[in-house]
Each structure stands twice: as structure tokens, then as C-alpha cells.
Amino acid sequence: MISTSLENRILSIIFDRSDKKNAITNEMYLAAEKAILDAGKNSEVRVVLFKGEGGNFTSGNDLVDFLKNPPAGDEPPVLKFLLALARCPKPVVAGVTGLAVGIGTTMLAHCDYVVAASDARFKLPFVDLGVWPEGGSSLLFPNLMGHSQAAELLMLADVFGSEKADKVGLLNAVVASEEVLPAALKVATKLANKAPNALAKTKALIKQTYLAELETRMTQEIHGFAELLNGPEAKEALGAFMEKRAPDFSKF
Ligand code: COA
Numbered sequence: 001m002i003s004t005s006l007e008n009r010i011l012s013i014i015f016d017r018s019d020k021k022n023a024i025t026n027e028m029y030l031a032a033e034k035a036i037l038d039a040g041k042n043s044e045v046r047v048v049l050f051k052g053e054g055g056n057f058t059s060g061n062d063l064v065d066f067l068k069n070p071p072a073g074d075e076p077p078v079l080k081f082l083l084a085l086a087r088c089p090k091p092v093v094a095g096v097t098g099l100a101v102g103i104g105t106t107m108l109a110h111c112d113y114v115v116a117a118s119d120a121r122f123k124l125p126f127v128d129l130g131v132w133p134e135g136g137s138s139l140l141f142p143n144l145m146g147h148s149q150a151a152e153l154l155m156l157a158d159v160f161g162s163e164k165a166d167k168v169g170l171l172n173a174v175v176a177s178e179e180v181l182p183a184a185l186k187v188a189t190k191l192a193n194k195a196p197n198a199l200a201k202t203k204a205l206i207k208q209t210y211l212a213e214l215e216t217r218m219t220q221e222i223h224g225f226a227e228l229l230n231g232p233e234a235k236e237a238l239g240a241f242m243e244k245r246a247p248d249f250s251k252f
Contacts (some may be wrong), residue, residue: 002031003053009041009046009192010185018054021099023062025070027066050111052104057094057120060102063129065243071226078103079222082135085110086214087209089200091191095184097177098122101131106135108170109144112203113191115184116162117177122170123159128247130226130233131170139210139217141160144169197242 003016013035015022024032030206039045052058061078071078085092085107094108096116105122108114126133128218133141133154142152145168153160153168162174175183207214233252240247 002028002035004035004046008189009044010044010049010188011035011045012049012051013050013057014053014075015104016053018052018056020062021056021059021101022054022104023059023065024078025062025065026077026101028062029081033077033080033084036081036088040087040089043196046090046194046196047188048088048090048092048167049188050092050107051181051184052097056098057096057100058104059099060104060125062141063238066229067238071222076222076226077220078134079219082107082110082159082218082222083215086136086211086218089203090196091188091199091203093184093188095180096171099123101125103135105165105170106133106137106140108165109135109137109140113172113184113187114170115173115175115180115187116165116171117180118162118174118251119177120162121159122161122165123157124153125157127155127236129241130231130235130237130247130249131228132221134218134221134225136214136218136221138221139214141168143210156171157190164241199252 001016002016007014009105013032016021036048039048093113094113096109096114097120099121101123102125105124137154149168165171167175173183233249
């Protein structure tokens with residue numbers, strides 16, 4: 001589930017499903033979308049802070065839910081969440097501990113300040129699942145880190161650590177695991193005390209050149225993702241995940 005708490009004008013949105021490493025279901029995407037939209041309208045909220053419960057950020061899309069309820073329609077829940085995040089007028093901070101898989105990594109490129117634990121692990125497993133990237137990463141990553149790094153992360157899909165995530169520009173700070181939340185809260189508090197209108201206008205200005213293109217790309221990505229999810233390569237990959245074995249793509 002998604003939990004929220006509002007303290008000192010900082011709204012924490014928490015991936016709170018630690019028995020499944022905080023894998024995100026459709027229901028959770030909708031709850032997170034609502035929390036972001038409400039935060040945008042509520043003058044009591046100055047900053048949004050994302051974190052995960054139980055030591056991990058999130059293991060990404062819930063693969064079981066994805067199989068049962070694949071993204072469908074013009075704006076499936078995962079896209080609603082991503083659009084709300086991309087459009088969030090208020091500063092968004094993330095504190096990453098443990099695993100940040102799939103959307104757990106791609107969403108970081110939408111945040112305004114990301115603190116990660118020195119032992120956090122990131123992974124963009126899309127190709128290994130027989131699908132393609134989401135979260136606007138096919139647009140944001142090459143711009144952020146250049147083609148070679150984006151291709152390495154999105155095509156090779158290896159697990160990488162905070163040193164690499166920092167080097168490619170996904171992070172603002174790397175600290176010891178137990179320091180992540182205090183550090184994220186410190187930054188969130190600083191932002192919460194700034195002039196809110198000036199901050200919102202600054203954020204809008206920073207995103208002005210690419211927000212419309214990002215929305216179009218995220219929509220294209222999710223629709224293509226849904227199509228690929230129906231294909232034979234994803235069936236093999238997801239079947240392998242359920243059966244706890246390695247996928248075999250040799251027949252394709
Ligand atoms: N979707 C659904 N269930 C997930 C999940 C996900 N994304 N990630 C973890 N889980 C579940 C596991 O199936 C397991 O459930 P079980 O206890 O009922 O068997 C539980 O969470 C714990 O995960 P486990 O695999 O035992 O932990 P681990 O530390 O060995 O590995 C991961 C953690 C994240 C590396 C591994 O679970 C994984 O690869 N998950 C899939 C990640 C993924 O591909 N996400 C989608 C991105 S599009």
C-alpha cells in the first residue's frame with residue numbers, strides 16, 4: 001500500500017509493502033497519483049518526499065499485478081502516476097535505500113533532489129522482462145547522461161550501485177544508509193521554508209523546454225510497454241520470474 005504523512009509541511013509518500021519489497025500495484029499507483037495531485041492543491045504541503053518502508057525503495061512494478069491487470073486504456077494507473085509526478089508543481093525529494101528497480105529508478109529522474117544510500121542498488125530490467133523502458137527514461141536518460149551510459153543502463157540492464165547512479169546524474173547526494181532519511185528531510189525542510197510561488201515558478205521554468213515532450217514520450221512508452229507485455233518474450237520472462245528460474249530467449 002501507499003502510506004502518507006504530513007509533517008512540517010512535508011508530505012511523505014511511502015511505498016509501504018515491505019513483504020514484496022514495495023512492488024507497486026495498480027492500486028498503489030492510483031493512491032500515489034492522488035497523493036501528488038492533492039499535494040499540488042494543498043497549501044499546507046510545500047514539499048513531497050518519496051521513500052520506501054522496510055529498507056527498500058521499491059522493486060518496481062508488481063509483476064503479478066501486471067500479468068493480471070496489464071496497463072490498458074489511454075491512461076493506465078502507472079501512466080497517471082507518472083504524469084502526476086512529472087507535472088507536480090511542488091519540489092519532490094526522494095530518499096532511496098536498498099533496492100530501486102524499474103520505475104523505482106526511472107522516477108528519480110523526475111525528482112528535484114535525490115539522496116541515496118551508499119549501498120543502494122538500482123536496476124532497469126525492462127529488456128530482460130521482454131518489454132521496453134518507461135517513466136520517460138528513453139528521453140530523459142540520454143539527455144542526462146549521454147547515449148553510451150543510457151544504453152548501458154537500459155540495454156544491458158545490470159544492477160548498479162550509488163557510485164554509478166551518482167556519476168550518471170541520477171543522484172544529488174550519497175550517504176550512509178541510516179543517514180538517508182535525515183539527509184532527505186534536511187533538504188525537504190530547507191525547500192519547505194522557501195518562497196513557495198518562486199519555487200514553483202522556478203521548477204516550471206526548469207521543465208518548460210521538455211515537459212510536453214516528456215508527457216508524449218511517457219504515453220508512447222506505456223502503450224508500447226503494454227503491447228510488448230502481451231508478446232512472447234515478456235511471457236517467457238514473466239513465466240521465468242514466477243517459476244523462479246532464468247528466462248530462455250534462445251528460441252526467439
Ligand atoms: N513484483 C511482484 N513481486 C515481487 C516483486 C515485483 N516487482 N519484487 C519482489 N517481489 C516479491 C517476490 O516475488 C517475493 O515474493 P514471495 O515472498 O511471495 O516469494 C518477495 O517479493 C520477496 O522478493 P525476493 O525475490 O524473495 O527478494 P530478493 O531480495 O531475493 O530479490 C528482487 C529482490 C527485487 C531483486 C527480485 O524480487 C526481483 O527481481 N523482482 C522483480 C523486479 C522487477 O523486475 N520489477 C519490475 C520492473 S518493470
